[in-house]
Amino acid sequence: MKKYCHVCDCEQETNLIQKGESFPVRGDSIEVVSDVLICSVCQEELFDPELDDANLERAFSEYRKKHNLLSPSEIREIRSRYGSGRLVATLLGWSQATLVRYENGAIPNKAHHDQLLQLRDDPGYVKRLLSQNEDKLSERELIKLTTLIEQDLSHRETHSFDPxxxxxxxxxxxxxxxxxxxxxxxxxxxxxxxxxxxxxxxxxxxxxxxxxxxxxxxxxxxxxxxxxxxxxxxxxxxxxxxxxxxxxxxxxxxxxxxxxxxxxxxxxxxxxxxxxxxxxxxxxxxxxxxxxxxxxxxxxxxxxxxxxxxxxxxxxxxxxxxxxxxxxxxxxxx
Known part of the structure:
Protein backbone atom coordinates (compact mmCIF):
# COMPACT_ATOMS: atom_id res chain seq x y z
CA MET A 1 0.00 0.00 0.00
CA LYS A 2 1.30 3.43 -0.96
CA LYS A 3 1.03 6.51 1.27
CA TYR A 4 2.44 9.99 1.17
CA CYS A 5 5.71 10.34 3.10
CA HIS A 6 6.46 13.90 4.17
CA VAL A 7 10.19 13.11 4.48
CA CYS A 8 10.47 11.72 0.94
CA ASP A 9 7.86 14.26 -0.25
CA CYS A 10 6.14 11.67 -2.43
CA GLU A 11 4.07 8.52 -2.25
CA GLN A 12 6.05 5.47 -1.21
CA GLU A 13 5.35 1.80 -0.54
CA THR A 14 4.82 1.10 3.14
CA ASN A 15 5.56 -1.72 5.58
CA LEU A 16 3.49 -2.68 8.61
CA ILE A 17 5.49 -3.20 11.81
CA GLN A 18 4.63 -3.76 15.45
CA LYS A 19 6.08 -1.71 18.29
CA GLY A 20 5.43 -1.16 21.96
CA GLU A 21 3.67 2.10 22.76
CA SER A 22 2.27 3.81 25.84
CA PHE A 23 -1.15 5.49 25.80
CA PRO A 24 -2.52 7.73 28.56
CA VAL A 25 -6.01 6.49 29.52
CA ARG A 26 -7.73 8.28 32.40
CA GLY A 27 -4.46 9.02 34.15
CA ASP A 28 -2.97 5.55 33.58
CA SER A 29 -0.08 4.82 31.23
CA ILE A 30 -1.21 1.77 29.25
CA GLU A 31 1.36 -0.31 27.34
CA VAL A 32 0.22 -2.05 24.13
CA VAL A 33 1.72 -3.55 20.98
CA SER A 34 0.70 -1.18 18.17
CA ASP A 35 0.53 -1.67 14.42
CA VAL A 36 2.46 1.12 12.67
CA LEU A 37 3.02 1.95 9.00
CA ILE A 38 6.53 2.98 8.00
CA CYS A 39 7.94 4.26 4.73
CA SER A 40 9.80 1.46 2.95
CA VAL A 41 12.48 3.92 1.81
CA CYS A 42 13.30 6.20 4.76
CA GLN A 43 11.65 4.14 7.57
CA GLU A 44 9.68 7.19 8.77
CA GLU A 45 6.49 6.37 10.67
CA LEU A 46 3.37 7.37 8.72
CA PHE A 47 0.03 8.31 10.21
CA ASP A 48 -2.89 6.02 9.38
CA PRO A 49 -6.24 6.90 11.01
CA GLU A 50 -7.60 3.33 10.98
CA LEU A 51 -4.48 1.88 12.60
CA ASP A 52 -4.37 4.75 15.07
CA ASP A 53 -7.99 4.08 16.10
CA ALA A 54 -7.30 0.35 16.44
CA ASN A 55 -4.21 0.98 18.58
CA LEU A 56 -6.15 3.33 20.84
CA GLU A 57 -8.91 0.74 21.22
CA ARG A 58 -6.27 -1.80 22.27
CA ALA A 59 -5.19 0.63 24.97
CA PHE A 60 -8.81 1.02 26.08
CA SER A 61 -9.17 -2.78 26.16
CA GLU A 62 -6.04 -3.09 28.32
CA TYR A 63 -7.37 -0.38 30.63
CA ARG A 64 -10.69 -2.24 30.94
CA LYS A 65 -8.86 -5.46 31.77
CA LYS A 66 -6.62 -3.75 34.34
CA HIS A 67 -9.60 -2.21 36.13
CA ASN A 68 -12.00 -5.14 35.52
CA LEU A 69 -14.42 -3.00 33.50
CA LEU A 70 -17.22 -4.19 31.26
CA SER A 71 -16.37 -4.32 27.57
CA PRO A 72 -18.56 -2.62 24.92
CA SER A 73 -19.90 -6.01 23.81
CA GLU A 74 -20.85 -6.88 27.41
CA ILE A 75 -22.68 -3.56 27.71
CA ARG A 76 -24.48 -4.30 24.43
CA GLU A 77 -25.45 -7.73 25.79
CA ILE A 78 -26.91 -6.12 28.93
CA ARG A 79 -28.91 -3.67 26.81
CA SER A 80 -30.11 -6.33 24.34
CA ARG A 81 -31.35 -8.49 27.21
CA TYR A 82 -33.83 -5.77 28.11
CA GLY A 83 -34.80 -5.14 24.50
CA SER A 84 -34.11 -1.48 23.87
CA GLY A 85 -31.68 1.29 24.70
CA ARG A 86 -34.56 3.58 25.59
CA LEU A 87 -35.79 1.20 28.27
CA VAL A 88 -32.34 0.72 29.83
CA ALA A 89 -31.58 4.45 29.72
CA THR A 90 -34.94 5.20 31.37
CA LEU A 91 -34.30 2.70 34.15
CA LEU A 92 -30.83 4.10 34.87
CA GLY A 93 -31.79 7.74 34.49
CA TRP A 94 -29.40 8.29 31.59
CA SER A 95 -29.78 9.71 28.10
CA GLN A 96 -29.80 7.19 25.28
CA ALA A 97 -26.76 9.00 23.82
CA THR A 98 -24.75 8.10 26.94
CA LEU A 99 -25.58 4.41 26.59
CA VAL A 100 -24.73 4.47 22.86
CA ARG A 101 -21.31 6.00 23.64
CA TYR A 102 -20.53 3.21 26.09
CA GLU A 103 -21.65 0.56 23.61
CA ASN A 104 -19.37 2.12 20.99
CA GLY A 105 -16.27 2.03 23.17
CA ALA A 106 -16.32 4.99 25.55
CA ILE A 107 -15.26 4.03 29.08
CA PRO A 108 -18.04 4.57 31.67
CA ASN A 109 -17.35 6.60 34.78
CA LYS A 110 -17.32 4.65 38.05
CA ALA A 111 -20.89 5.50 39.05
CA HIS A 112 -22.29 4.45 35.68
CA HIS A 113 -20.17 1.31 35.59
CA ASP A 114 -21.44 0.27 39.03
CA GLN A 115 -25.01 0.76 37.80
CA LEU A 116 -24.36 -1.46 34.78
CA LEU A 117 -22.90 -4.19 36.98
CA GLN A 118 -25.93 -4.10 39.26
CA LEU A 119 -28.23 -4.15 36.24
CA ARG A 120 -26.45 -7.28 35.03
CA ASP A 121 -25.99 -9.10 38.34
CA ASP A 122 -28.70 -8.02 40.78
CA PRO A 123 -32.36 -8.72 39.93
CA GLY A 124 -33.33 -6.98 43.18
CA TYR A 125 -31.71 -3.76 41.93
CA VAL A 126 -33.64 -4.02 38.65
CA LYS A 127 -36.82 -4.55 40.66
CA ARG A 128 -36.14 -1.36 42.63
CA LEU A 129 -35.45 0.60 39.44
CA LEU A 130 -38.70 -0.70 37.97
CA SER A 131 -40.73 0.46 40.97
CA GLN A 132 -39.10 3.91 40.77
CA ASN A 133 -39.68 4.35 37.03
CA GLU A 134 -42.81 2.36 36.22
CA ASP A 135 -44.75 5.53 35.33
CA LYS A 136 -42.21 6.21 32.54
CA LEU A 137 -42.61 2.77 30.90
CA SER A 138 -45.26 1.35 28.63
CA GLU A 139 -47.46 -1.54 29.72
CA ARG A 140 -45.59 -3.86 27.36
CA GLU A 141 -42.24 -2.82 28.85
CA LEU A 142 -43.57 -3.30 32.39
CA ILE A 143 -44.75 -6.84 31.58
CA LYS A 144 -41.46 -7.75 29.91
CA LEU A 145 -39.33 -6.42 32.78
CA THR A 146 -41.43 -8.11 35.45
CA THR A 147 -41.14 -11.42 33.60
CA LEU A 148 -37.38 -11.03 33.19
CA ILE A 149 -36.89 -10.27 36.87
CA GLU A 150 -38.91 -13.32 37.94
CA GLN A 151 -37.05 -15.59 35.50
CA ASP A 152 -33.68 -14.21 36.59
CA LEU A 153 -34.40 -14.69 40.28
CA SER A 154 -35.54 -18.27 39.66
CA HIS A 155 -32.58 -19.07 37.42
CA ARG A 156 -29.99 -17.72 39.86
CA GLU A 157 -31.37 -19.95 42.59
CA THR A 158 -30.71 -23.14 40.60
CA HIS A 159 -28.05 -22.45 37.93
CA SER A 160 -24.61 -21.05 37.39
CA PHE A 161 -23.09 -20.92 33.92
CA ASP A 162 -19.39 -21.63 33.36
CA PRO A 163 -18.51 -21.02 29.68
Missing part, protein backbone atom coordinates in the same frame (compact mmCIF):
# COMPACT_ATOMS: atom_id res chain seq x y z
CA UNK A 164 -15.25 -23.01 29.89
CA UNK A 165 -16.94 -26.02 31.44
CA UNK A 166 -19.78 -25.83 28.90
CA UNK A 167 -17.30 -25.91 26.02
CA UNK A 168 -15.37 -28.78 27.64
CA UNK A 169 -18.61 -30.69 28.02
CA UNK A 170 -19.67 -30.03 24.42
CA UNK A 171 -16.36 -31.07 22.82
CA UNK A 172 -15.63 -34.05 25.10
CA UNK A 173 -17.89 -36.31 23.03
CA UNK A 174 -15.96 -35.63 19.82
CA UNK A 175 -12.75 -36.99 21.35
CA UNK A 176 -14.60 -40.05 22.62
CA UNK A 177 -16.06 -40.65 19.15
CA UNK A 178 -12.66 -40.28 17.46
CA UNK A 179 -13.67 -37.19 15.47
CA UNK A 180 -10.76 -35.26 17.01
CA UNK A 181 -7.42 -36.67 18.19
CA UNK A 182 -6.71 -34.05 20.84
CA UNK A 183 -8.65 -33.15 23.96
CA UNK A 184 -10.20 -29.71 23.68
CA UNK A 185 -8.05 -27.08 25.40
CA UNK A 186 -9.78 -23.78 26.21
CA UNK A 187 -6.50 -22.05 27.10
CA UNK A 188 -5.09 -22.88 23.67
CA UNK A 189 -8.31 -21.74 21.98
CA UNK A 190 -8.26 -18.45 23.91
CA UNK A 191 -4.59 -17.75 23.22
CA UNK A 192 -4.78 -18.80 19.56
CA UNK A 193 -7.63 -16.32 19.12
CA UNK A 194 -5.61 -13.61 20.89
CA UNK A 195 -2.56 -14.45 18.76
CA UNK A 196 -4.51 -14.06 15.51
CA UNK A 197 -6.36 -10.94 16.72
CA UNK A 198 -3.07 -9.21 17.64
CA UNK A 199 -1.51 -9.98 14.27
CA UNK A 200 -4.39 -8.97 12.00
CA UNK A 201 -7.60 -6.98 11.83
CA UNK A 202 -10.20 -9.74 11.97
CA UNK A 203 -13.84 -10.26 11.24
CA UNK A 204 -15.44 -13.33 12.85
CA UNK A 205 -15.51 -15.08 9.46
CA UNK A 206 -11.75 -14.79 9.02
CA UNK A 207 -11.01 -15.86 12.60
CA UNK A 208 -13.05 -19.03 12.13
CA UNK A 209 -11.01 -19.94 9.04
CA UNK A 210 -7.69 -19.24 10.78
CA UNK A 211 -8.64 -21.63 13.59
CA UNK A 212 -9.64 -24.26 11.01
CA UNK A 213 -6.31 -23.95 9.19
CA UNK A 214 -4.32 -24.04 12.45
CA UNK A 215 -5.92 -27.29 13.64
CA UNK A 216 -5.84 -28.93 10.20
CA UNK A 217 -2.25 -27.88 9.41
CA UNK A 218 -1.13 -29.18 12.80
CA UNK A 219 -2.86 -32.49 12.03
CA UNK A 220 -1.19 -32.60 8.61
CA UNK A 221 2.29 -32.01 10.04
CA UNK A 222 2.14 -33.66 13.45
CA UNK A 223 -0.94 -35.90 13.52
CA UNK A 224 -2.83 -33.94 16.19
CA UNK A 225 -4.74 -30.71 16.62
CA UNK A 226 -3.77 -27.62 18.62
CA UNK A 227 -7.18 -26.66 20.03
CA UNK A 228 -9.05 -29.89 19.44
CA UNK A 229 -12.30 -28.59 17.93
CA UNK A 230 -14.31 -30.22 15.13
CA UNK A 231 -15.14 -28.03 12.12
CA UNK A 232 -18.21 -28.07 9.92
CA UNK A 233 -19.07 -27.08 6.36
CA UNK A 234 -20.75 -23.64 6.36
CA UNK A 235 -21.88 -21.31 3.58
CA UNK A 236 -18.80 -19.12 4.09
CA UNK A 237 -16.32 -21.97 4.50
CA UNK A 238 -15.28 -24.21 7.44
CA UNK A 239 -16.24 -22.99 10.92
CA UNK A 240 -15.89 -24.49 14.42
CA UNK A 241 -18.78 -26.71 15.47
CA UNK A 242 -21.47 -24.52 17.09
CA UNK A 243 -19.35 -21.49 16.22
CA UNK A 244 -21.77 -18.88 17.58
CA UNK A 245 -21.75 -20.55 21.00
CA UNK A 246 -17.94 -20.75 20.91
CA UNK A 247 -17.81 -17.02 20.10
CA UNK A 248 -20.25 -16.21 22.92
CA UNK A 249 -18.10 -18.15 25.40
CA UNK A 250 -15.02 -16.20 24.33
CA UNK A 251 -16.93 -12.95 24.92
CA UNK A 252 -18.27 -14.09 28.30
CA UNK A 253 -14.77 -15.12 29.36
CA UNK A 254 -13.46 -11.66 28.39
CA UNK A 255 -10.97 -13.15 25.92
CA UNK A 256 -12.03 -10.86 23.10
CA UNK A 257 -14.33 -7.96 22.49
CA UNK A 258 -16.09 -6.92 19.30
CA UNK A 259 -16.66 -3.56 17.69
CA UNK A 260 -19.05 -2.79 14.83
CA UNK A 261 -17.54 -2.56 11.34
CA UNK A 262 -18.48 0.65 9.62
CA UNK A 263 -19.63 0.42 6.03
CA UNK A 264 -22.55 -0.88 3.95
CA UNK A 265 -22.07 -4.57 4.86
CA UNK A 266 -21.76 -4.31 8.65
CA UNK A 267 -20.19 -7.09 10.68
CA UNK A 268 -18.07 -7.17 13.82
CA UNK A 269 -14.31 -6.79 14.25
CA UNK A 270 -12.62 -9.03 16.82
CA UNK A 271 -10.43 -7.11 19.28
CA UNK A 272 -8.19 -8.86 21.84
CA UNK A 273 -8.81 -8.14 25.52
CA UNK A 274 -5.20 -8.87 26.48
CA UNK A 275 -1.88 -10.14 25.11
CA UNK A 276 -1.65 -13.84 24.16
CA UNK A 277 0.17 -16.16 26.55
CA UNK A 278 2.43 -18.00 24.10
CA UNK A 279 3.83 -20.29 26.80
CA UNK A 280 0.75 -22.53 26.50
CA UNK A 281 1.95 -23.63 23.03
CA UNK A 282 4.72 -26.01 22.07
CA UNK A 283 7.32 -24.66 19.61
CA UNK A 284 5.65 -26.74 16.88
CA UNK A 285 2.23 -25.29 17.67
CA UNK A 286 3.57 -21.74 17.69
CA UNK A 287 5.20 -22.40 14.32
CA UNK A 288 1.81 -23.53 12.96
CA UNK A 289 0.04 -20.40 14.25
CA UNK A 290 2.74 -18.19 12.76
CA UNK A 291 2.57 -19.97 9.39
CA UNK A 292 -1.21 -19.61 9.20
CA UNK A 293 -1.15 -15.98 10.34
CA UNK A 294 1.55 -14.96 7.86
CA UNK A 295 0.03 -16.87 4.93
CA UNK A 296 -3.36 -15.20 5.32
CA UNK A 297 -2.05 -11.77 6.35
CA UNK A 298 -3.87 -9.22 4.23
CA UNK A 299 -6.63 -11.63 3.15
CA UNK A 300 -10.09 -10.15 3.57
CA UNK A 301 -12.87 -12.27 5.07
CA UNK A 302 -14.20 -12.84 1.54
CA UNK A 303 -10.79 -13.84 0.18
CA UNK A 304 -10.06 -16.39 2.92
CA UNK A 305 -13.59 -17.79 2.54
CA UNK A 306 -13.07 -18.19 -1.20
CA UNK A 307 -9.71 -19.86 -0.57
CA UNK A 308 -11.23 -22.32 1.92
CA UNK A 309 -13.94 -23.27 -0.58
CA UNK A 310 -11.20 -24.93 -2.68
CA UNK A 311 -10.27 -27.36 0.12
CA UNK A 312 -11.09 -30.97 -0.68
CA UNK A 313 -12.62 -31.39 2.77
CA UNK A 314 -15.02 -28.55 2.00
CA UNK A 315 -15.81 -29.64 -1.55
CA UNK A 316 -16.70 -33.19 -0.49
CA UNK A 317 -18.98 -32.28 2.44
CA UNK A 318 -22.42 -30.73 2.61
CA UNK A 319 -23.85 -27.89 4.71
CA UNK A 320 -23.38 -28.44 8.48
CA UNK A 321 -21.53 -31.72 7.93
CA UNK A 322 -18.39 -32.24 10.03
CA UNK A 323 -15.19 -32.07 7.97
CA UNK A 324 -13.08 -35.10 8.85
CA UNK A 325 -9.48 -34.52 9.89
CA UNK A 326 -8.53 -37.18 7.36
CA UNK A 327 -8.78 -34.35 4.82
CA UNK A 328 -5.82 -32.63 6.49
CA UNK A 329 -3.46 -34.52 4.16
CA UNK A 330 -5.09 -32.65 1.24
CA UNK A 331 -4.82 -29.23 2.88
CA UNK A 332 -3.66 -26.48 0.51
CA UNK A 333 -1.21 -25.21 3.15
CA UNK A 334 1.99 -27.13 3.80
Missing amino acids: VEELNKMFRAFLKDGIVDTEFDFEKLANAVLFFAYHDRLLKTKLQKLLFYADFLSTKRYGKQIVGMPYVHHYYGPVPYNHEFVHSCLLMSNIVDTEPLEGPYGGEIITPSNLPNLSVFTPEELEILTTVSEFFKGFSATQISDFSHKEKGYLETSHKEIISYSYSENLLLN
